[in-house]
Amino acid sequence: MGDGVDPLNMFFKRDIGQVSKPGRYLGIEVNARRKPLSASGANCVLVYPDVYEIGMSHLGLAILYEEINDRQDSMADRAYLPWVDMQELMERKGIPLFGLESRVPLGLFDLVGITLQHELTYANVLRILSLAGIPLRSAERRDSDPLVVGGGPGAYNPEPVADFFDFLLLGEGEEVIHEILDAVREWKQAGKKDRGGFLRRCASIPGVYVPSLYRVHYRADGTVSGIEPLEGAPMPVRKRVVADLDQKVKPRRPPVPLVESVHDRCSLEIFRGCTRGCRFCQAGMVYRPVRERSEDLLHGWGRELVSATGCDELSLSSLSSADYTRIIPLAERLSRDLERKGVAVSLPSLRTDSFSVELASRVGRIRKTGLTLAPEVASPRLRAVINKELSDRDLLEAVGAAYREGWRKMKLYFMVGLPGEEEGDVEAICGLVRRIMREGDGGGPPRGLRLSVSVSTFVPKPHTPFQWARQISLPETARRHFILKEGLRIKGVTWKWHTREMSYLEGVLARGDRRLGPVVEAAAREGCLDNWSEFFSWDRWRRALERYGLDPAWYVERERGEEEIFPWEHLSAGVKRSFLWEEYLKALRGEPTPDCRYADCMDCGACDGKEIVNRLAGGGR
Amino acid sequence: MVKYYKKGDAAFLSHRETMRVLERALRRSGADLVFTSGFHPRVKMSFSPALPLGVAAEAEYLEAAVEGEPDLEEMIKRMNDALPEGMGVTSLQVMPGYMPKLSRWARYGLYRVEGGNGTLHLCMRLDGEGGGRLRDALQLLKERWGVEAEAVTRVGIYASRDEILEENPGKVYFYHAGKGELEEMEGSGAG
Numbered sequence: 001m002g003d004g005v006d007p008l009n010m011f012f013k014r015d016i017g018q019v020s021k022p023g024r025y026l027g028i029e030v031n032a033r034r035k036p037l038s039a040s041g042a043n044c045v046l047v048y049p050d051v052y053e054i055g056m057s058h059l060g061l062a063i064l065y066e067e068i069n070d071r072q073d074s075m076a077d078r079a080y081l082p083w084v085d086m087q088e089l090m091e092r093k094g095i096p097l098f099g100l101e102s103r104v105p106l107g108l109f110d111l112v113g114i115t116l117q118h119e120l121t122y123a124n125v126l127r128i129l130s131l132a133g134i135p136l137r138s139a140e141r142r143d144s145d146p147l148v149v150g151g152g153p154g155a156y157n158p159e160p161v162a163d164f165f166d167f168l169l170l171g172e173g174e175e176v177i178h179e180i181l182d183a184v185r186e187w188k189q190a191g192k193k194d195r196g197g198f199l200r201r202c203a204s205i206p207g208v209y210v211p212s213l214y215r216v217h218y219r220a221d222g223t224v225s226g227i228e229p230l231e232g233a234p235m236p237v238r239k240r241v242v243a244d245l246d247q248k249v250k251p252r253r254p255p256v257p258l259v260e261s262v263h264d265r266c267s268l269e270i271f272r273g274c275t276r277g278c279r280f281c282q283a284g285m286v287y288r289p290v291r292e293r294s295e296d297l298l299h300g301w302g303r304e305l306v307s308a309t310g311c312d313e314l315s316l317s318s319l320s321s322a323d324y325t326r327i328i329p330l331a332e333r334l335s336r337d338l339e340r341k342g343v344a345v346s347l348p349s350l351r352t353d354s355f356s357v358e359l360a361s362r363v364g365r366i367r368k369t370g371l372t373l374a375p376e377v378a379s380p381r382l383r384a385v386i387n388k389e390l391s392d393r394d395l396l397e398a399v400g401a402a403y404r405e406g407w408r409k410m411k412l413y414f415m416v417g418l419p420g421e422e423e424g425d426v427e428a429i430c431g432l433v434r435r436i437m438r439e440g441d442g443g444g445p446p447r448g449l450r451l452s453v454s455v456s457t458f459v460p461k462p463h464t465p466f467q468w469a470r471q472i473s474l475p476e477t478a479r480r481h482f483i484l485k486e487g488l489r490i491k492g493v494t495w496k497w498h499t500r501e502m503s504y505l506e507g508v509l510a511r512g513d514r515r516l517g518p519v520v521e522a523a524a525r526e527g528c529l530d531n532w533s534e535f536f537s538w539d540r541w542r543r544a545l546e547r548y549g550l551d552p553a554w555y556v557e558r559e560r561g562e563e564e565i566f567p568w569e570h571l572s573a574g575v576k577r578s579f580l581w582e583e584y585l586k587a588l589r590g591e592p593t594p595d596c597r598y599a600d601c602m603d604c605g606a607c608d609g610k611e612i613v614n615r616l617a618g619g620g621r
Numbered sequence: 622m623v624k625y626y627k628k629g630d631a632a633f634l635s636h637r638e639t640m641r642v643l644e645r646a647l648r649r650s651g652a653d654l655v656f657t658s659g660f661h662p663r664v665k666m667s668f669s670p671a672l673p674l675g676v677a678a679e680a681e682y683l684e685a686a687v688e689g690e691p692d693l694e695e696m697i698k699r700m701n702d703a704l705p706e707g708m709g710v711t712s713l714q715v716m717p718g719y720m721p722k723l724s725r726w727a728r729y730g731l732y733r734v735e736g737g738n739g740t741l742h743l744c745m746r747l748d749g750e751g752g753g754r755l756r757d758a759l760q761l762l763k764e765r766w767g768v769e770a771e772a773v774t775r776v777g778i779y780a781s782r783d784e785i786l787e788e789n790p791g792k793v794y795f796y797h798a799g800k801g802e803l804e805e806m807e808g809s810g811a812g
Contacts, residue, residue, distance in 0.1 A: 012630065017675035022633040028705040030645065256645060258638050258705065310645030310703060312661060341648070342656035342664065 008103045011095050019086045021259050024052035027100030029255040033069040034101045041073030042184040044111040045099045048080050049124035055080040056257040059267050060152060061115055066251045067174050074181050077101045081124050087131060097131040106132035110184055112146045116154025119509035120502060120531035122161050126524035136521060138166045138212055143195045156286055157462040157568035160509050160516035162211035167202050170571060171239030174248050176207045203233045207240035214570055216514055222554060224513065224565040236572040243611040245272060245291045249301055253308045265313035268302045274319040275596045279387050279587050280418065282461035283319055286573040288606035290597060292617040295326040302334050306343050313344045321347045322356040325618025331363040353394050354401040361405040371402050374413040378428035384590035385420050392432060399440045409450045416480040417458040417472035419587060426480045430487025437490055453495040455484060457503035461510050462566065463573040465583035470559040471507040474500050501538035507556040513567035519544045576605035622684050624712045628677040631707030636671035646703040647685055650696045655686035669727050669778050670747040673755050678775040684723045726780040731789060735772040744785055744806060745796040753798020761803055
């Protein structure tokens with residue numbers, strides 16, 4: 001394609017060779033649908049607000065891409081944030097951001113769908129809109145401008161960027177997208193008039209959140225005093241959930257990245273949701289309940305994905321793949337079938353126990369590099385706080401099993417800054433690592449083992465038990481890092497930490513409110529790519545916060561009271577506030593909450609007791 | 622041995638990206654491929670020398686090890702369905718073991734340089750000491766004769782100069798990287 005838009009054609013002929021990895025901008029991927037824009041149906045462009053290599057690995061957009069393109073009346077193109085050299089070149093040449101496949105500027109689509117996967121991509125969202133020449137604020141857009149629509153986990157508190165979206169979708173998109181497309185088509189056929197009226201109609205679709213239909217009231221101290229729905233907008237907006245995932249089997253033919261991407265493999269999504277109940281984990285709260293797909297379906301689908309893409313690795317993906325009730329038969333069947341075709345089966349998210357390690361080595365070939373385990377914390381007290389059932393023994397056994405299976409490089413993930421954490425808990429990380437290096441091989445030292453320890457700073461997230469908790473300050477984080485730096489000077493051990501200021505900014509935005517909108521806008525004007533450390537600048541953000549009289553510490557370091565009205569109070573992820581508060585209190589007391597897959601219902605609110613319930617492929621609850 | 626072309630937008634795929642695309646197409650071709658061992662088994666294959674970014678190609682080669690007797694027609698069809706626009710397989714050949722390997726015979730590259738004032742052919746060595754960089758050759762063309770290359774295509778890969786002359790009767794300039802010189806290839810242009 002690429003015809004009809006002359007300056008772009010010239011750009012591709014003359015200029016594209018000047019940028020790094022032009023393969024990212026060609027849009028000629030195998031399995032790309034390359035549907036033409038339609039005069040009557042909804043033309044969509046799905047945007048991942050980071051570079052191609054990250055965006056192409058994202059499963060959610062691949063699902064929506066296929067849902068939309070499988071419809072006769074609609075089409076979906078794709079776009080990513082161009083790398084800085086391409087951004088500069090496009091601006092210099094006056095080329096607006098375009099859909100990769102159609103090479104049509106974003107501003108000419110009916111719907112621009114942007115996924116919010118991480119707070120540090122919020123400035124990128126604005127950069128994308130400005131590269132596309134689309135008015136940044138929903139209020140400034142005219143009838144002919146595209147609808148800017150958000151989704152992904154960030155939609156559970158999109159308030160810092162709420163002003164820039166016409167609406168957002170809460171929860172799983174594969175059903176609600178069709179209701180949206182129908183509405184857009186109807187509106188388009190009626191001549192795209194009265195954008196406000198159209199948005200009000202959208203607000204009546206379950207799962208659709210139209211920010212302009214909610215007025216937020218603040219107290220003098222900056223806390224929210226109330227959120228007022230306007231013109232009959234629903235209160236709260238509830239997330240969408242697909243009850244039976246065996247009925248929704250996509251993607252079947254995903255576009256294959258031309259340029260190597262971060263997860264260069266095919267994903268087979270084996271289930272959604274997790275009820276282990278780790279109290280820090282937003283995914284574990286908002287994606288409930290657990291819905292497993294059936295083993296036979298996955299077996300056939302996995303083989304189909306391999307033959308439709310030519311990929312060399314099939315990843316059995318979910319929040320905790322070893323928890324799938326039929327994991328051993330599924331993994332064994334797939335690896336037996338695919339081994340002969342030179343395709344490896346992998347498990348990306350493993351529990352920290354020897355069952356998982358043995359499972360990982362049973363499927364396919366043994367990968368002797370890069371086994372990742374996430375103990376998160378090292379002291380029994382903190383394990384009780386976060387509700388992660390794990391003992392030193394479990395971890396040592398997992399490491400021992402991996403070592404015996406031949407792994408010589410392992411990675412351990414830890415967090416610092418959890419509620420109730422003391423410096424002794426941080427020292428416990430060093431102690432545990434030392435113990436692994438001393439007795440990781442069944443009581444003896446694991447010779448030749450190289451351990452990489454990765455430490456992140458805990459950021460409290462909305463819709464989790466820790467949404468009330470305080471995040472540690474920058475100096476407190478530095479102190480913890482110092483303890484680790486001293487304590488992890490162990491032969492064979494290296495450690496990495498998340499940039500403190502990045503976690504701090506993440507903390508500001510994660511629980512932020514609408515007053516941050518102008519701050520994000522100002523920061524984005526001066527730069528983007530905040531999750532790329534070479535472009536991240538806390539100074540840029542600090543100045544922007546200062547300009548609008550906002551104190552980052554107020555957002556980050558303040559413990560909220562039981563009665564506090566959150567900026568996301570009008571948005572429901574299913575799990576009830578009262579359940580989360582109980583969980584917070586239990587965390588502070590160090591009490592456990594069992595997994596409802598195997599114990600009684602905790603009445604968290606995620607299920608409806610009829611259709612939307614835990615569904616396990618292996619039977620049982 | 623697979624003979625393929627790469628033109629249009631696909632010319633902007635790097636060597637590495639081209640290899641990935643072709644490996645995936647081979648995996649989908651239905652042929653019984655031979656793999657390397659290890660966690661990430663690779664298809665055993667080798668490629669003709671890398672093309673600079675932006676240079677199209679009419680006849681590139683790749684060799685892959687297969688077992689048994691593949692259905693070549695079916696393989697071509699399936700590979701073409703699995704390649705991005707601008708790339709395609711033109712022919713497939715089963716090479717007997719005694720034939721020289723690609724890396725042994727791929728010595729010369731012939732390029733068509735199209736500019737504002739016409740087209741010329743440029744030849745250079747692809748291997749060893751005589752192998753220069755296409756970019757230097759184009760720079761020299763510009764300096765010496767004011768030829769501004771707008772489109773560059775590698776027409777083919779050859780084992781000897783004679784082979785080039787046999788197939789391309791027009792005038793051919795040879796870029797001598799060691800001397801940094803362009804010279805008319807002896808015997809070219811005769812036809």
